Amino acid sequence: MSATNVDDMAVPSARRISWLEIFCYALPPVGAGYMFCLVTLYTMKFSTDVLLIAPALMGTIYGLSRFWDAISDPLVGYLSDKTKTPMGRRRPWLLGAVLPTVLFFWMLSAPSEGLSAGMLALWMGVAIIGFFSAQTMFIVPHMSLGAELTDDYHERTKIFAARHAGWIAGYISALGTMYFLILAEGKSETAVRTLNADQSLFAGLFAASCLLVCVWGLRERPEFADKAPEKPWEAAKDIWKNSHARLLLIVIFIENLGGAAITILTLYTAQYVMNAPEMAPFFILSYMVFSLALTPLWMPLAKRFGKKRLWLGSMLSTAFAFGCMITLEPGMEIRLLVLAGIAGAAGSCGGTINPSIKSDIIDLDEYRTGERKEGAYFAAWYFVSKSAYGVTLMITGFALSIAGFVPNAAQSATVIWTFKGLYAGAPFFAYIIGAILFSTFNFDENEHKKVIAELEAKRGKK
Incomplete structure (x- = not known):
């Protein structure tokens, strides 16, 4: 450029x-x-x-x-x-x-x-x-x-x-x-x-x-x-050669290894760690309500602080919220509701800023290749997120089996700490690692303006 x-x-x-x-x-x-x-x-x-x-x-x-x-x-x-x-x-x-x-x-x-x-x-x-x-x-x-x-x-x-x-x-x-x-x-x-x-x-x-x-x-x-790509394998090569897209593939996979915990383990945590299975829908509801309520904030905040800093902050906040869940014990339902709310608010930022940044990267790909392949890019990112969910589900199954989990029964201390490690420890480390990697991302608003200006100039000549 x-x-x-x-x-x-x-x-x-x-x-x-x-x-x-x-x-x-x-x-x-x-x-x-x-x-x-x-x-x-x-x-x-x-x-x-x-x-x-x-x-x-x-x-x-x-x-x-x-x-x-x-x-x-x-x-x-x-x-x-x-x-x-x-x-x-x-x-x-x-x-x-x-x-x-x-x-x-x-x-x-x-x-x-x-x-x-x-x-x-x-x-x-x-x-x-x-x-x-x-x-x-x-x-x-x-x-x-x-x-x-x-x-x-x-x-x-x-x-x-x-x-x-x-x-x-x-x-x-x-x-x-x-x-x-x-x-x-x-x-x-x-x-x-x-x-x-x-x-x-x-x-x-x-x-x-x-x-x-x-x-x-x-x-x-x-x-x-x-402007569609000619060959699918060439599109895949372009995605991997795009350093920004490649970084997001890695970050999204690591993030989703931890983020899958709320889907897979909340029902188990409510029943076996908190001894309050009837509270499970409310824990999930707390996450979702705060995620929905804070969504309107991210556009003005992104303009003021930038997309990268905002998403980076959401990763660290999510790590904090899940990491604190290691302290959960029976009777601490309010603590879990609060931490779920914090995680939901942070997750709302990621759910908004993440695809916006992906779209900017696709513009860069058009500048480099002359092709518009949003489908190939979003398919790659979507597959990575689903794969991470599958890996987390598999790890959870093996870990609980090894720990000696017995359905619908009182669990041993080993099983309880296995739940805590999976529900709190795994997301904490996943989001921290994801944040460290994402801190190297360097395609900002100024770079995007340059790309759009060049693209508009090319489009105007046709």
């Missing part, structure tokens, strides 16, 4: 996003967040406690879904970049995700009664792999669309803040459903099956409506239509 003083540049004013566009963009994550919460927090319990599928078999199914992700994520990213239709590159994928999302979520929630054990496991296996595939069809093109809506360094933060708020709102709604599902388990198998099936139909219709509104309300930028 030419050594040009940013202050002397005539940087074109990037397109501003209307609030109607932001609303249309943020709506689908409400439905997706609702579904994702139930699938990640409740489906395992529903499968083992209600459907009576062996935990090891369910773990194998989830593991197989991660192997499939290694194929589906980059494939969807590349094909999304290459798609050419009058609707654009991303919206056809959002439209195509409607039916599989509704179908596979219903399958997860309403398996047919009377199936043999083998057929029931097959049903759930198809449903889980199908659901996560449908989520990839939605999430990768949707994130890519957000990056394409504007080149403005701070408008992007507004876009992804709205997306994060929508996702968390869906998550909070799902916690209410999960609470009633748990109550229904105490009544009868029929009660919980009926409630789960009913909520899946309403959730499916809502999620489909949200996707259709997004497809109808947004328009794509036509100048990106002919």
Whole structure:
């Protein structure tokens, strides 16, 4: 890049996003967040406690879904970049995700009664792999669309803040459903099956409506239509050669090794460490409420302090919150609620600033290669985050087995400290290491202005 003083540049004013566009963009994550919460927090319990599928078999199914992700994520990213239709590159994928999302979520929630054990496991296996595939069809093109809506360094933060708020709102709604599902388990198998099936139909219709509104309300930028990568392996090479993207791949993987703890271990921590299983939804709710409430702060704070410093601060705050959880004992519910709130507030910053920074890096890639491959980039980052979740799930299973965990029984001191180490120690070290690595990131607003000025100059010549 030419050594040009940013202050002397005539940087074109990037397109501003209307609030109607932001609303249309943020709506689908409400439905997706609702579904994702139930699938990640409740489906395992529903499968083992209600459907009576062996935990090891369910773990194998989830593991197989991660192997499939290694194929589906980059494939969807590349094909999304290459798609050419009058609707654009991303919206056809959002439209195509409607039916599989509704179908596979219903399958997860309403398996047919009377199936043999083998057929029931097959049903759930198809449903889980199908659901996560449908989520990839939605999430990768949707994130890519957000990056394409504007080149403005701070408008992007507004876009992804709205997306994060929508996702968390869906998550909070799902916690209410999960609470009633748990109550229904105490009544009868029929009660919980009926409630789960009913909520899946309403959730499916809502999620489909949200996707259709997004497809109808947004328009794509036509100048990106002919800038797709030619070969998928070349796109992968470009991502790895981009030092900023490569750093984020590593940081995101390490972060998610720790961040998966709240999804995997909160129910266990509430029951076996705190002796308060009924408080588990409230611990998660504390995290989500603070995550949602503080989302509007990150755009003005990013303008004042910069995206890097803000995200770095959120990593350190998250490390502090989880690290303090090592002190938890029965009767300390208030302490856990407070620490969960701190972690949620910090996580809200990461959920907003993280994709905004990723979008800036994609602009740099266009400057270097002349291609727009948001799909390939977001697919790589999404796969890394899901892989970290799978690794954490595997480590948790082995660690608890070695420690001597016994379900629904009083645990030994070894098991209790294993829970604490996994729930508090692992996230603490993961976020500290992630923060140290991310402190070397050096693609800031001034560098981005240079890139956009050069890109606008090139676009103007065509």
